[in-house]
Amino acid sequence: MHDVYQFVSGPLAWVAFLLFIGGSLYRIIAMLAEVKEKEPFIFTYMSLKYSLRSILHWITPFATYNWRRNPVLTVVTFVFHICLFACPIFLLAHVTLWDEAWDIRWWTLPDAVADVMTVIVIACCLFFLIRRVTQREVKFVTYPSDYVILGIVAAPFLTGFLAYHQWFTYPVFMILHVLAGEVMLAAIPFTRLSHMLFSPFTRAYMGSEFGVIRKSKDY
């Protein structure tokens, strides 16, 4: 277990972060290069004002027509994404590892709060799963890979929860937790999780096209 943990938390962590950062840069640069080659005209009407107007509306709950149309989904989506990011980034155990490895540290959540946030993330994943299976309009645009991606996102939280509470065999779930987190990081640039990278660009483009060309709102 000693060697396995050393390996997953050492060399494998490097691989995961390199894939995440390198892959993300590659995907963004490749996307911009593709736009430049196929639709360079887009750059002529990109507008900072309309880009920010669109992004700000879409990251505010109920600030767009679409967010108001399905309030339950909107609340779940926002709560999910806030917990998904805040919990691992501000987790005391994670910051402790950053501090030990790089001598950098920042504000942390109380463990009890992070525990609740973890349960929220898992519950939201279940909500998304049930929604995918039961809602016809969602089922229609669902690929098998979407279930895999949902599993990839839920896994670090599920294993993290079990490791934190030390249920079942602690070392096994601790190692699985590290692995699950690494799989998720590495999967971000190369799966639909890449909406994390592309959503600001999508909104900037939509906002600019609606604002400058169509003279209308995109929210």
Place this chain on the structure above:
Amino acid sequence: MKKGMTIIAGAFFLAAFMVLSVQSQEDMAEVDPSVFMNPQRPAAVFKHDEHNETAGIEECNECHHVYEDGKLLEYESSEDMRCGDCHGLEAEGNMPSLVKAFHGNCKGCHEKQKGGPIMCGECHVR
């Protein structure tokens, strides 16, 4: 009568003191967490004598180190002090915080020795 009571009370306190002082290292089962205001994890499991027997540690200063101006004093030892006498709750200059000192001293050595607990929950056992 009054004198007898005083002697009994004195003997009782002496016995209590002896029991408490004997209970220091041999019976130590965890790292004393009392200095931490709001500990987030259970106290780290640490059986002093059992640990040193397993790890084959003879010298106190293998763990009870003394640093001066950032340098380890090889022949100095600090087992007569509490870790928190030097290490504060926050880092000060070169000196790591108490939490980081504990983690570094325990986990750091376990990593080097390729033995002993290195995952959070192996020491902070619920």
